[in-house]
Amino acid sequence: MTNIRAEIVAVGTELLLGQIADTNAQWISQRLAAIGINVHHHAVVGDNLQRVEEQFKLSNERSDVIIVTGGLGPTEDDLTREAFQKLSGMEIVEHEPSMKKIKAYFAKQKIDMTPNNRKQARVFADADILDNQTGMAPGMIVPYGDKTWIFLPGVPHEMKRMMANDILPYLQRLLGEDTIIKSVMLRFIGIGESRLEHELQDLIQQQTNPTIAPLAQNEGIATRLTAKAATDEEALKLIERTKQDVLDKVGEHYYGEDEQTLQASVLELLKDQGKSVAAAESLTGGMFIDRLIAIPGASHVCRGGIVCYDTKVKENVLRVPSDLISQYGTVSEPCASVMAANVSSLMDADIGISFTGVAGPGSSEGHPAGTVFITIHEKSGKQQTEKYNFYGDRQTIRKQTVLKGYELLFNLLK
Amino acid sequence: MTNIRAEIVAVGTELLLGQIADTNAQWISQRLAAIGINVHHHAVVGDNLQRVEEQFKLSNERSDVIIVTGGLGPTEDDLTREAFQKLSGMEIVEHEPSMKKIKAYFAKQKIDMTPNNRKQARVFADADILDNQTGMAPGMIVPYGDKTWIFLPGVPHEMKRMMANDILPYLQRLLGEDTIIKSVMLRFIGIGESRLEHELQDLIQQQTNPTIAPLAQNEGIATRLTAKAATDEEALKLIERTKQDVLDKVGEHYYGEDEQTLQASVLELLKDQGKSVAAAESLTGGMFIDRLIAIPGASHVCRGGIVCYDTKVKENVLRVPSDLISQYGTVSEPCASVMAANVSSLMDADIGISFTGVAGPGSSEGHPAGTVFITIHEKSGKQQTEKYNFYGDRQTIRKQTVLKGYELLFNLLK
Numbered sequence: 001m002t003n004i005r006a007e008i009v010a011v012g013t014e015l016l017l018g019q020i021a022d023t024n025a026q027w028i029s030q031r032l033a034a035i036g037i038n039v040h041h042h043a044v045v046g047d048n049l050q051r052v053e054e055q056f057k058l059s060n061e062r063s064d065v066i067i068v069t070g071g072l073g074p075t076e077d078d079l080t081r082e083a084f085q086k087l088s089g090m091e092i093v094e095h096e097p098s099m100k101k102i103k104a105y106f107a108k109q110k111i112d113m114t115p116n117n118r119k120q121a122r123v124f125a126d127a128d129i130l131d132n133q134t135g136m137a138p139g140m141i142v143p144y145g146d147k148t149w150i151f152l153p154g155v156p157h158e159m160k161r162m163m164a165n166d167i168l169p170y171l172q173r174l175l176g177e178d179t180i181i182k183s184v185m186l187r188f189i190g191i192g193e194s195r196l197e198h199e200l201q202d203l204i205q206q207q208t209n210p211t212i213a214p215l216a217q218n219e220g221i222a223t224r225l226t227a228k229a230a231t232d233e234e235a236l237k238l239i240e241r242t243k244q245d246v247l248d249k250v251g252e253h254y255y256g257e258d259e260q261t262l263q264a265s266v267l268e269l270l271k272d273q274g275k276s277v278a279a280a281e282s283l284t285g286g287m288f289i290d291r292l293i294a295i296p297g298a299s300h301v302c303r304g305g306i307v308c309y310d311t312k313v314k315e316n317v318l319r320v321p322s323d324l325i326s327q328y329g330t331v332s333e334p335c336a337s338v339m340a341a342n343v344s345s346l347m348d349a350d351i352g353i354s355f356t357g358v359a360g361p362g363s364s365e366g367h368p369a370g371t372v373f374i375t376i377h378e379k380s381g382k383q384q385t386e387k388y389n390f391y392g393d394r395q396t397i398r399k400q401t402v403l404k405g406y407e408l409l410f411n412l413l414k
Numbered sequence: 415m416t417n418i419r420a421e422i423v424a425v426g427t428e429l430l431l432g433q434i435a436d437t438n439a440q441w442i443s444q445r446l447a448a449i450g451i452n453v454h455h456h457a458v459v460g461d462n463l464q465r466v467e468e469q470f471k472l473s474n475e476r477s478d479v480i481i482v483t484g485g486l487g488p489t490e491d492d493l494t495r496e497a498f499q500k501l502s503g504m505e506i507v508e509h510e511p512s513m514k515k516i517k518a519y520f521a522k523q524k525i526d527m528t529p530n531n532r533k534q535a536r537v538f539a540d541a542d543i544l545d546n547q548t549g550m551a552p553g554m555i556v557p558y559g560d561k562t563w564i565f566l567p568g569v570p571h572e573m574k575r576m577m578a579n580d581i582l583p584y585l586q587r588l589l590g591e592d593t594i595i596k597s598v599m600l601r602f603i604g605i606g607e608s609r610l611e612h613e614l615q616d617l618i619q620q621q622t623n624p625t626i627a628p629l630a631q632n633e634g635i636a637t638r639l640t641a642k643a644a645t646d647e648e649a650l651k652l653i654e655r656t657k658q659d660v661l662d663k664v665g666e667h668y669y670g671e672d673e674q675t676l677q678a679s680v681l682e683l684l685k686d687q688g689k690s691v692a693a694a695e696s697l698t699g700g701m702f703i704d705r706l707i708a709i710p711g712a713s714h715v716c717r718g719g720i721v722c723y724d725t726k727v728k729e730n731v732l733r734v735p736s737d738l739i740s741q742y743g744t745v746s747e748p749c750a751s752v753m754a755a756n757v758s759s760l761m762d763a764d765i766g767i768s769f770t771g772v773a774g775p776g777s778s779e780g781h782p783a784g785t786v787f788i789t790i791h792e793k794s795g796k797q798q799t800e801k802y803n804f805y806g807d808r809q810t811i812r813k814q815t816v817l818k819g820y821e822l823l824f825n826l827l828k
Binding site for chain 2 (some may be wrong): 046114348
C-alpha cells in the first residue's frame with residue numbers, strides 16, 4: 001500500500017476536561033511523517049462506550065490505519081476493548097503471559113491484586129500482542145477487513161516503546177513499496193531557529209531529496225533530513241551527502257543525531273577522554289547532575305555533586321570563605337569560581353562545574369531573577385566563568401541554566 | 415440550554431505532521447469544564463478543503479457548539495472560511511474595521527501589504543465579529559440553525575484573549591441556567607488507581623451530585639468531585655459533604671487539593687513545623703532535592719544535598735566507613751542509615767533523607783535493578799529505613815524512588 005491514510009484516536013475523558021494534553025498524537029505524527037505516512041485526522045473522545053464506538057466506526061470508514069491510545073487500563077472507565085468489540089464483533093480472550101506478568105508485579109510489590117486488574121490482560125483473539133516492557137497492559141495490532149487497528153497504552157513511555165520497537169517496523173512493511181524512506185534528525189545547540197533557517201535557506205530551497213526541515217526542540221534545535229530512494233543504501237548515501245552540506249554551514253553547533261541528547265553527547269565525550277565531572281549547584285538544586293545520572297553508564301564519569309542551596313552549606317561543606325561571600329555575595333563570579341574549584345577537589349573530579357544565581361521569583365542580593373554565574377574548573381587550574389541574564393519564571397530560568405551548563409561543557413570537550 | 419455538547423476542531427496540517435502540539439484544545443477544554451460545558455470531541459484536520467468540510471459536517475451533526483481554531487490566516491492553505499461556506503452557504507463579506515486595521519499595520523511597519531492579507535478581513539455576513547487585539551484576523555460567532563459556530567485564530571495568545579473576553583461570557587449566557595458548577599480535585603498518595611476505585615465503589619455508584627471520578631496522575635492519583643447547585647454556597651456544601659465521605663474511606667492517603675503537589679505539601683509541613691531537610695542521593699542523583707528547590711520559598715527549609723553516586727564520594731564526602739561498605743555494600747540498610755545521619759549533621763538539617771539502590775539497567779552488588787533503600791533520619795536520632803523493589807526502566811525506577819521519598823516524608827510530618 002503506497003498511500004496509507006492514518007488516523008490517531010485518543011480515548012480519555014481527562015483529555016476532554018483539559019486535565020492532560022494529548023502529547024501522544026504529536027509524537028506519533030512526527031514518527032509517521034518520517035516514514036512517509038500521511039496522518040489525516042487526530043480525534044479525542046471521552047470514556048463513553050457509545051461515543052467511542054461511533055468514533056471507531058467513523059475512523060474505520062475514513063482511514064486505513066487507526067492508532068488508538070488509551071482506555072486499556074484496569075478501571076470501569078477503560079472502554080477501548082469493549083467499543084472495538086461492539087464494532088467488530090471480535091472475540092476477547094485472556095492473554096496468559098500478560099496475566100502472569102501482572103500477577104508477578106503485584107506479588108513482587110506485596111500488594112493484593114484487585115480483581116479489575118485482570119482486565120488489563122484481555123486481548124483480541126486475532127491480535128498480534130505487543131509486550132509492554134514498562135507497564136502492564138499489552139499493545140495490539142488487529143487486522144480488520146482491509147484496515148489495520150493498533151491499540152496502545154495512553155502512558156507516553158509505554159506507548160513510545162511499542163511504537164519504536166514494533167509499530168514503525170510493522171508499518172514500513174505495510175507500506176511495502178519500492179521506495180525506502182529514511183530520515184535523520186540533526187541536533188544543534190547554541191543557535192536559534194531563525195538563524196539556522198537563515199544559514200540553511202539556500203540548501204532548503206534547492207534540496208528536494210532529501211528534504212530539509214528545521215524544527216524547534218525543547219533543548220536547542222534540530223533539522224530533519226528525509227530521503228526517498230530505491231534502497232536503504234542509496235537513501236543513506238543521499239542523507240550523508242546533504243548532512244555534509246548542512247554541517248559545512250552550521251557544524252560548529254552540531255551535537256548529535258536522532259534521539260541523542262546533549263547530556264548523552266557530553267557523557268560520551270567525557271568517557272572518550274577519560275574525564276570525570278562533579279557539580280556544585282545552588283539555584284539548579286541538583287538538576288544538572290540528575291540529568292547526567294539519568295543516563296545508563298553515567299557512573300564511569302560522574303562523581304556526584306553538592307547541592308548548596310543554603311549559604312551555610314556553601315561555607316561549611318563547599319568551603320567557600322565566608323569573607324568572600326560577605327564581600328561579593330553568593331551571586332558573583334568569585335563565589336562561582338571557588339564553588340567549581342572546591343567541588344572538583346572534594347570529589348576528586350577532573351572537571352568541576354558550578355551554578356549560582358537568582359531563580360526568582362523576585363531579586364536576591366540586589367540582582368534580578370535570571371542573573372546566573374556558571375564556572376567550569378579543570379584540574380589543571382584552568383577556569384572559565386560566564387555570566388547570564390535569563391528570562392522567564394523560576395523553572396524556566398533553572399532549566400535554561402542547566403542547558404547552558406551542558407552547552408559550555410560540550411564546547412570545552414568537543 | 416442546560417446541557418451543551420461542545421466540540422473543539424483545530425485546522426492545520428502542521429498539527430498532523432507533529433510540527434506543533436494542539437495546546438489550544440487543552441486550554442479551551444479546561445475553561446469550558448470550569449463553566450460546566452461538556453466537551454465530547456477534539457478533532458484535528460489538515461488544510462484540505464474537502465476534509466475540512468467533511469469534518470465540519472460531522473461536527474454540526476453531533477455537537478451544539480463547535481469551536482474552530484486556525485485556518486483564518488492570509489495564505490492559500492487557510493481554508494476554514496471556505497469550508498464552512500460550502501457547508502452553510504453563508505455569504506462572506508469584507509469587514510471594514512478589520513481591513514482598516516490590517517492596512518494600518520502594514521503602513522506602520524512600512525511594508526507593502528501583499529494582496530492575500532485582504533483575506534484576513536473576510537467574515538460571514540451574519541457573524542458577531544470579535545476584535546483581535548493582538549493579531550489581524552478577527553474571530554467570529556456564527557449562529558447556524560440551532561447550532562453555534564465559533565471561529566478563532568490558531569495563534570494561542572490571540573485565541574486566549576478572545577475566549578476570555580468574548581466567548582466564555584457568551585457561552586455562560588447561552589447556558590442560561592441558574593445552576594452553578596463547582597469542582598474540586600482531591601489528591602492521594604500511597605494508593606493505586608484500582609484500589610482507590612475499589613474503596614470508593616459504593617460511593618461512586620450511589621453519588622450523582624457531586625459526581626466522583628478517579629483519575630490516574632503523574633504523581634499518585636486524584637479524584638474529581640463535581641457538584642451542580644443553585645448557588646456557589648450550596649455547591650460548595652455538597653462538595654464538602656462528599657469530600658468528607660471520601661476522606662472517611664481513604665483519608666490516610668490524602669495530601670492536597672486541586673493543583674497542590676506532594677512536594678508542596680511536604681514543603682508546607684516542613685515550614686509549619688520549622689524543620690529543615692537535607693538529602694544524600696545515590697541513584698536519585700539530585701532529583702529529590704531538585705523537586706523541592708523547584709518550589710519558590712524552598713530556601714526556608716531546604717539546606718541542600720550530597721549527590722554521592724560514586725562510592726568514593728560516599729566515603730570521602732559523606733563519611734560512610736569503608737569497612738561498612740565492604741561488609742554490607744552500598745545497596746544496603748546500614749549504608750542508607752549512615753548516609754541519612756551524616757547528611758543531616760553535615761548540613762545541620764533537622765531531617766536527613768537518603769536514597770541508595772540499583773537504578774539499572776542490570777544488577778549491581780548482586781541486587782536486581784529496582785532494589786532501593788530509603789532512610790529518614792531525625793535529629794533526635796530516630797530512624798526509619800525502608801526497602802523497595804521497584805519495577806521499570808532506569809528513569810521509572812529513579813522517579814518512583816523520589817516519589818516514595820516524598821511519601822515517607824509526608825507520612826512522617828502529617
